[in-house]
Amino acid sequence: MSAARRWRTPVCERLGIALPIFGFSHSLEVAAAISRAGGYGVFGVARERPDAIPGLIAKLREAVGDAPFAVDLMLPAGMPADDAEAEAGRAGIPAAHRAFVEDLRRRFEVPAATKPHFFSHTVRTRALFAEQLEAVLTADVDGVATAVGLPVEVVARVRASGKTTLSLVGSPKHARAALAAGADVLVAQGCDAGGHTGPIGTFSLVPQVIEVAGDVPVIAAGGIATGAQIAAALAMGAQGAWLGTAWLGALENRTPRALLERLIAAGSEDTVITRAHSGKPCRVVRSAWSDAWAAPDAPAPLPMPWQHALTGELLAAIEEHEVAPLVYEAAGQSVAWLQGEAPAADIMARLAAQTDAALARIAALAPRG
Ligand SMILES: Cc1cc2nc3c(=O)[nH]c(=O)nc-3n(C[C@H](O)[C@H](O)[C@H](O)COP(=O)(O)O)c2cc1C
Structure with a gap:
């Protein structure tokens, strides 16, 4: 069995992906490249007008074929x-x-x-969120990720539409709320992360979220940009790693x-x-x-x-x-770790090779005999 196969975690089977590397991006091209490279591309549509969303998702589907991907919505309360x-x-x-x-x-x-x-x-208004959600629910996407707020009825509606729900959480309390709402996958995002964040660092957050998550898979996010860090996330019990900042260096992002x-x-x-x-x-x-x-x-x-x-x-x-x-x-x-531009597929290949090497290094530490 190759090293890459050894870190095919259960969430890979569940989502139909080859590598448990999740990539968030506001760029359709970046999300497409991540999914095409065997990861799980997550296309952020929180900054898109609802009437533009169906066309964008259709374009993304065309770019990835059958490969799974998700879209991400921000649904803060009090708007x-x-x-x-x-x-x-x-x-x-x-x-x-x-x-x-x-x-x-x-x-x-x-x-x-x-x-x-x-x-x-x-x-941002509640009416806008409702329209964005409607556009996503009726589109050909495999998963819907939600961040900065999680209305319970949204999880139910996403699940009823046959899509996977992924919930970004920044504390054990948020994790419990997402589990109670029925989220399929938790993304434990520490405060090292780019974007909206709570106060808890990734290394402290991930194990606590895993503890409350039971059988629900947890993906680690925040501060991850190398395969050694992906291996560390797996060692903590996460089933994968979720990266955002790294893709600002993807050529397809046209930063x-x-x-x-x-x-x-x-x-x-x-x-x-x-x-x-x-x-x-x-x-x-x-x-x-x-x-x-x-x-x-x-x-x-x-x-x-x-x-x-x-x-x-x-x-x-x-x-x-x-x-x-x-x-x-x-x-x-x-x-x-962002030191220049590279195609997203090259970033994926580097992360996979580094994770192989890090896991091999850890395996070599195991007692023999
Ligand atoms: C430029 C940028 C924009 C982001 N926008 C969103 C967003 O709209 N929705 C969301 O769920 N997460 C967003 N995030 C957070 C990512 O989903 C992810 O959790 C985070 O980037 C992981 O940490 P890292 O930045 O250290 O890789 C954003 C991150 C970046 C870098």
Whole structure:
């Protein structure tokens, strides 16, 4: 039996994948490449308009054939009901916050955005989530992952549609709630991770989630970028590893040059947890954006979804014009291993070979005789 076969965990059989490597990406091309390489591509659609989702998923299915993949939705609680409520809330954004953002625009000479962008036009509402969910449920996807909130009825509806539910959890308490809701797979995401996060580190979180999960498979996420770390996750009892930051270095992600350079230059200490991105704690690569919001004279970031309602247009402009000092993206402490661009299939092959080597090293430690 080859080394690669030895780490085919039960979740591989269950999901129909060759390797228990899960890859989250907002890029359809990256998610497709991960699934084609034998992993489980997870395509983030939280930043997509509901009417665009069916076409995107159809394109992803065409790209992967029969290989399984999931899509990921963010379903935070406490959002406004609909666009009318969102507009009323937008009107209530304090003048001091608007002035702070305008000052940032002036100081960094950010030209106006010319292209439409999700956050410059959209406020997260319950109506939006309902439409996104509807689009996903009726599409040809194998799994649905949910993060930042987990309405119980969503798990039931996803399961009723015959799809696998994967739930990202950041604490044993969240894990219990996801299990009670009926989640098929738990993704224990530690605070080393890029993106929205709780306070518990991956090495402390994963074993605790495994303890409460019983027979439900647990995938480890947060800070994983090498095969040795995947082997460590397996050694803890996780059935696989879930990576996000690593794919910002995938060629298919077409990461804008200024952002790519920032990510390559960054070490683990250059990421920060800030509410200045979305209003909820989110780990990002540090830039003048997170620094400005952390300054003593800065206003406190607004709660989700109002922080994006306030900053969406400026963030879109920063991204479009690649305003180097300000560009940033969600990124985890694993950014230390992002040292250049490579095709996603090459990243998958490197991870698989490294995991083989790490497991062989551990096997060699076993007592003989
Ligand atoms: C750029 C980026 C965007 C992310 N967006 C989401 C998201 O929309 N939904 C989600 O469930 N997780 C999101 N995440 C978190 C990932 O799913 C994953 O848990 C995390 O990246 C794992 O840790 P790592 O970044 O150290 O690999 C994002 C991560 C990154 C790096």
